[in-house]
Amino acid sequence: MTMPRKPPRRIRRGLDLAGGLLLAVAVLVPSFVGVAGLPALGDAVNPGSGVWRLAADAGRAESEDIALSGLAKPVTVSFEDSGLPHVRAENDEDLFRAIGYVHARFRLSQMDLTRRQGRGELSEVIGPQALESDRFERDLGLRRAAERDWAALPAGDPVRAMLLAYSAGANDAIGGLTRSGRLPTLFKVLGYEPAEWTPVDSLVVQRLVGQKISFDDQAVRFSYAREALGQKIFDEWFPAVPANKQQPYDKGPFKKLPLAPLPISAFPDDLAATPKPVAAGESKPVPVRAAGLAKSMEPLRERLGNLPEGAVHAMGNSNAWVVAGSRTESGAPILSADPHLPHSLPSVWYQIEGTSPGYHFSGATTPGLPLPLLGKTDHFSWGLTASQRPTTLYYLEKTDPARPGQYYWKGGWRRETTLAEPIKVRGQAAVDHKVRLTAHGPILQVEGRPISVWWAGTLPSENLRGVMNLLRAKGLDGFRDSLRGWATPALNFAYADAKGNIAMLNVGVAPQVTGHDPALPLPGDGSADIAGSIAFDALPSSVNPPEGYIVSANQRETTGDYPYQYSTSYNYVERGWRDGEIVLRLAQDAKLSLTESAQLQTDWHDNHARQLVPLLLDALKGVQLTPVERRVADLLARWDYNATPDAPQPAFFDSFKNRLSWVTFQPWWTHHRLAQDPDQALLPRNPDAGAWANETLRGTVTSWVQKDRDNPFFSLPDGTKRNATDVLREAFRQSVKRTVGKYGEDFAKWRYGTYQSVLFPSLAGLSALDIGPYPWGGNPRTINASVGTRDDAKGNPLSNLATAGATMRFSIDWGTGKAETVIAGGQSENPMSPWYGNGISLWMKGRSWPVVEGAAAEKISTVKWKATP
Incomplete structure (x- = not known):
């Protein structure tokens, strides 16, 4: 489903930092008149003048000779007119070093504030407006998880070497921009210089990307409905499998395998393995009462509702389909993928081609991470959609007012683990913050009844190693094996290769709770602890099915007889509208072309209306x-x-x-x-x-x-x-x-387009830097999804102002060898750059940039950087 989350009351647009952000109305609007510690900027923030012109990427990029310390051999970076770069290195680590440099040159503000959000350090540069975000991230523990993962990587590990190289390249860019006085504008606005980039920062960014599409609060929200309706009516209204016709890509038969081990806490080291019981005494735990359960969760709901947009997963994400050669004009597979996320300037994505002895890929990266998250190699292509199954579990801990700092678990009283995490705040003294941990995870609700959360996003992760192995794979078997260690977020990987194979693979941990529904709040007494995860080989999948196509559009991946706890209709599962429309088109007898597959991504037919x-x-x-x-x-x-603007x-x-x-x-x-x-x-x-x-x-x-x-x-x-x-x-x-x-x-x-529009907001929070709004079509149920995420001045949702949808589109035909892509938000974060938002016109017309590689890219590139040690 693509129902947007209501924007937070206190911050609104101010801190939309997850997965790609800059700053906020909370800082920039006050800066027009000046507040304590901030300069009065006035006209200086206008896009056509002032401080924007001082940044290194203002105006057209030029050819340069660059010194990158630590390079083994020279590296070239060639840019097309569109801003799409091609990095060619003679050493694998040099490739990642150069990608770090390029990211920091064009997206340093985005990178810095993204890591600050994940680390819970925004208040240090923004002020008390960001305290709610910082407290939440400290509790959730992205930084602690990243530091744990980094410490676990031994010397000589390829992942460690990659992260070090990427950090070194980013720091070369940071140092050069700082020395030349050409740091991105928002550092000047806020009056600080960015710290050096570290491997831990990249690991934090990785987890923040996962948070955006996997940390959800639906269990809390729907506890209100379950309590009021009772279980019988609740199940009739909100069944596990949506009641209308569904299009699961794995129809069985299903494997029933033993559960894979899964810790009941993502931070067992913080809890010294099993929390030790304390003296029993005479007191008894507060019992779980059915009545009033939802009321007891109101402080948590209030807290989650006041977080920045993007801190909590709020919409279904993405379409992807693969079509076998038996159904295509070229006789070889076609893949199309378009991830749905909030529109932004700059985009969450940065398109890049990378070439070295061990790698060749073209794909979409996220600034802060050196590897593409979707794209192609010489052997295969892949896309991603979010799997809408619970990976966020809420536990109602049993406590006793006479035993502060304790909770009741597995028949005994246990002491919470506490971590002191002072938060630096711009313009005032540091704020003391205490992280409280139970056997299940951090306590997110501290008022009234403590409620802790188990979230898969802080489990030990092999995601980066998996993507490194994926990029080296030669075919389907290697591709699948590379994903065995994937932890979170839960995703569907769409796959098509040069050998004619198509596949869809569901990956990521899938917690199972015996005797309880993990999609609703759980008792914390030990009776609902996680029993394990669905084994990798039992997760939904489809390989070369007889129908000749596979579709993933956030629908439930399996039928109702899947032998495990899985998604429910009240998670973010698509109701069968987008996937139903895609299947309707792909099931036709006519052979599919690359052009037709790409055009399908822009389709506005409403399958809900069709039914x-x-x-x-x-x-x-x-x-x-x-x-x-x-x-x-x-x-x-x-x-x-067809929900077109003219209809x-x-x-x-x-x-x-x-x-x-x-x-x-x-x-x-x-x-x-x-x-x-x-x-x-x-x-x-x-x-x-x-x-x-x-x-x-x-x-x-x-x-x-x-x-x-x-x-x-x-x-x-x-x-x-x-x-x-x-x-x-x-x-x-x-x-x-x-x-x-x-x-x-x-x-x-x-006419639909008289009130339905699309807007590409600047993440700087300045309407002068927005692009749009433009008359538009579609809705959350159409393939070309149009999703509103804004409120009006009275707090009412603006459902007909689309600020989310397909943030990029990618299609490839392995028969013709042609591929195309478009990123609406463009490659640069500076509004003075011709690469700022330069994909929007093509995106709106349903057109794309051709994916050009190797020597062909060299011929059409207009700007070239040569990097030497």
């Missing part, structure tokens, strides 16, 4: 309609379900999809006294608002309309009988009234 509108029109047959209602019905009958029908369906859920479920929400969670994101505020529960229930009500038209929940709690036809008609009438009332009776004024 519901015919049923609605059928329900309206024989009904006395008003003239306006008849005109709307006729309009829908002529719709091809009027999406304006109506945007209301109808919400009204259908409201008319069906709102009476029952009221009857069961289902309350909002503290950030008011569980339930819709009005009949036309989206919300997590509403989004989740779309699949449920669609299934009932299709297959269970007399479902008792169509009727009212007072006994008034209704069926699917009654609900469809009522939702239709309400939606006509609402749409006509909002846009008038002239359907020409219903």
Whole structure:
């Protein structure tokens, strides 16, 4: 699902730092007039003048000779007009050193503030506005996990050598920019110089990227619904497998293998292995009560709701498909992938080609990390989608007010482990912070009942080693084996190779909890401790299936008879809209071309409307309609379900999809006294608002309309009988009234693009540096997803201002050898650079840059850097 998280109340856009960020309105807006410790900038922050011109990457890049200490041999970096670089080295470590240098030259602000967020050190340069973020990251423990991983790498380890080389290259850039007075503008704004880059920083960035797409709070949110509805109704409304038609890529038969070992704490060293019991005494633990459970979790929900955007996973991520040669024009596999994340300037991605004796790849890197996360080698290509299964488990710890600092676990009282982590704060004294750890993990809720979290993102990780091995693999077997040590985030790797193979592999730990639902809060007394993880060879996968295609679009990867605890409909599982539409297109008999596959990434057909509108029109047959209602019905009958900017029908369906859920479920929400969670994101505020529960229930009500038209929940709690036809008609009438009332009776004024737009926000928090908004199409359910993540001035979601979607697109045809890509946000973070946001025009037109490599890239490159020791 692509329902956005409600922006945090206190910070809003101010600290959107996860996975790629710069700064914030919390700092830059005050700086116009000057506040303590910050300069008054005024017009200096305008994009066409002032401090932006002082940075090294302002204006067009030029050819240079560069000194990189520690190089074994010279390295060349060639840039296309688009800003896409090609790094050629005669030594593997030189390659990573040069990538570190290039990243820091074009994305140093992004790199520095990203590591600061992950380390919990933003307050040191931003001030007290960032304390909530810093406290949370200190508790979660990304820095501690990164330091542990670095300490575990022995001398001579290839991963260690790679990280050292990357850090050295980044530091060469930092040193040169500092000495020349040409540091990126935001360092000047904040008045500090960046520290040297370290391997631990890269490991922190790696974990922060994982946090963005795997640390979630759905268990907390849906505890409110489960408590109010009771287990039986909750399971009917929010089943494990979404109720409407699904398209799992692994349909079985499934392997049932013994669970792989998995620690009950990501930081066993902090807990001295097993926490030792303390004297029993006379007191007893506070019992777990069913009633009031959600109420007891409000402080945690409030805390998570006040974090920066990106700190908590908030939307389904990405499409990827692979098509076998039997279904393509070229006779060889085609792969297409487009990760969905918040749009930003600069982008979370940095496209690069790297060549050395041991490596050759073209792909998308994240500044701060030396390796591509998706792309191609000479032998295969791969893409990624997020697997929407629980890897964040919440534990309700048993405590006693008479025993402060203790909790009850496995029949005895245990003492918390505490870590003192003072936080430096700009303009004031350091703030004392104490991390509290139980056997399950850090305590995130300290008010009232302690609640701890087990998150896979701080487990020991072999991810970087896996990607290094992946890049050296020669085919499918090596590719798969390279991912065996992958810990988190849980991902689907789409794969296509030059030999004709296609595959989809689910990877990452999958915690199993005997007798309990890990997708809801768990008792912390030891009865719900993790029993292990699904074994790698039992995770969902598909290799060369008979249908000749594999699709992953955040849908549940398996059928309901998968023999393990897996995702639920109330995680972030797509309801079958995007994957259903992709499967519909790929299943056609016509042979697929690279152009057609790339165009499919830009498709706005709404599969939800494709399923519901015919049923609605059928329900309206024989009904006395008003003239306006008849005109709307006729309009829908002529719709091809394409949510383009010119179409009027999406304006109506945007209301109808919400009204259908409201008319069906709102009476029952009221009857069961289902309350909002503290950030008011569980339930819709009005009949036309989206919300997590509403989004989740779309699949449920669609299934009932299709297959269970007399479902008792169509009727009212007072006994008034209704069926699917009654609900469809009522939702239709309400939606006509609402749409006509909002846009008038002239359907020409219903053009979707008059109120649906896309915006590419500057992560500096300055609207002058944004690009857009532009009229746009699509919605969270279309292949070309358009997702709103902003609130208006009154705190209401701006669902029709798309600020998230496909952040890059990548497609390759192994028959023709052609590949193409586009990164909307461009390659540079400086608005004075021609490479700032320069992919947006192509992205909006559904076009891309060709992926050019090797000698061909040298011929078309217009800027060349030569680096020597």
